[in-house]
Amino acid sequence: MLNLLAGLDTPTSGRIEVDNVVLGSLSRRGLAAYRAHRVGMVFQSFNLIAHYSALENVETALLFNNTPRPERRRRALEILERLGLADRVHHRPGDLSGGEQQRVAMARALVKKPDILFADEPTGNLDHDNTGQMAELLTALNKDGLTIVMVTHNLDMARRCAHRIIGMQYGRLVEPDRQKPTEVGS
């Protein structure tokens, strides 16, 4: 579903509209531009480029939206610092812990200031502590105004963070929409 929403995949039937953009009407190039400018993606397996440093991985996200070279470096350092990775910027993914790798992936998704963040099981490969930190980060980002669509098997985390939860099984809705408790978020 996230691949469809991010414009990586095309539906065999139906129509996808994201923030007034009908994805089916976009060309392959248009879809690439949509991903480059409006969408951030975080994957369960991080999908960092192994031979790039944390800084280079984050900078790569700005390669395709015409951000000038010095600006790319500045923004990448800024977001990594904000996510507590200032001393890990030159480390490669293999030298980072799972939590750090996921924060690098998060930095890569956020550095281009997307309108929507698609997160595919962002805590799936993290331990309990890192899962908690990630949940806090996502909540904070959401509070700052970022729309987040997250797929997770962690229902507790979903209840803690989400405004709206949709249950799916084998590609079909299995329970109706329900509102998140008011004490968690507005």
Add this chain to the structure above:
Amino acid sequence: MTFRDFVTVSSGNLWRMKLRTFLTVSGVVIAIAAFVSMISFGAGNQQNITREFEELGLLFTMQVYPQTDKPTVDSVKAAVLDQAMVEKLAQIPGVTLAFPMNAFTVSVGVADTVIKAGAQALPKTATQTKLFSQLQAGTFFSADSAREAVVTEEFLRMAGNINADSIIGKQLVLTARTVSIDSGIAAVLPHKWADVRNEFDDVVLDSLRHREYVGRVARAKLGTAMARFFDGFVNSKAMICDTLTVCGVVKGNRHGWLRTEPIIIPMATALRFTSGGIADNPVDLFSSMSNGTLFGGGGGGGASYPQVTLQLDPKAPYQPVRDSVQAMGFRCFSFAEQFSKLRKVFVYFNLALGVIGLIALITASLGIVNTMVMSIMERTREIGVLKSLGADDRDIRLLFLVESGVIGTIGAAVGIVFGWLITRAASAVAKTLMVKDGFGEIELFALPLWLVLTALGIGIVVSLAAGYYPAARAARVDPVQALRAE
């Protein structure tokens, strides 16, 4: 992505796979080095010939010869290249100078040595042309009637490797033996009246009524007359001797269309040798009989020349001059025309060498294809990530194309240097062998700018062509599948 981004990212990827990149680039280096060294050989030879043409001013020189076809009974008499005709040729618009090739054989006494050498007469004006500009020592003769001579390097070798500077001012004793047709005719004619009467006494008058007897007597008398002619012709040789001072040494030209005889004598001074009769050698004799000048006197006023050289105005086109010469009934040989044909030959020669070099390059390009395909297979997931970050098909295609372009550029640049080093080594060996064999040091290889640029261009184009298929394949990678790839 800017071009700089593409180059940075691609170079980084290549640097990461050092060994594979090194091996792939090495293939291109070897291919380009082979291409450069082979074309360099063609270019070197072309440069040598062009230089020689320019140094000798051959592009502005035309050779004129009599027609080889013998005139038939009904045809007009073939045009003869005599002195009057030389002057006429000099009047053709676009011709700045006309001088004949007037060669003869002389015995030359220099110091204690006597050698037989070819000599040629040359007007002083001709010595100012580029053809004779390569003066090694001394000067050219001061006037057409000066008792001076210029010798070539070939003469110095014939005379026992004399030093060019040391021969200047030395005396050359030139001797020519000529035979005259007049002496043969004189021997046929009886010297005394009594001899005539004796001839008639031998004839039986009564028998003159018999046709057979008349025939026999006539044949016998004719045979005797011919014997007397040849006896007088061969044994009445005239010796012409003159002493000339060597005033200069020129490089000379030993072969080809513009062969220079070892001794060059001023035009008027040479008349003394050429007006005495036919040179005393069978070749000149038969040559005179063949071209119909046996009875035409010596090389003086009425002599015909086998060849006349025309010096052309560099600004005037040679075509009208050639047309005029042909209209006068002569054959001509234009060096400019030959040079343009030669250039075409060199183009084909270089093309043939280039094709051989390209075969090596095609083999190297297969290496590039292999490297790029391997790279794509290994980086499928990376391609998926880049697409998820916003890379479109064109970005991915360009990323891999630039990668193969970088391989080609580095390979071509190093290959050119490597090829140049090969030519330097080959040139050093060739020069050593040439000096050993008595040739001068000739540079057989050349690396002109056009060759450097062509090699660089071909290296890049071939590598881009090799990278096109893998790059297109990378661009077609489905990002969803790629992100799932291990």
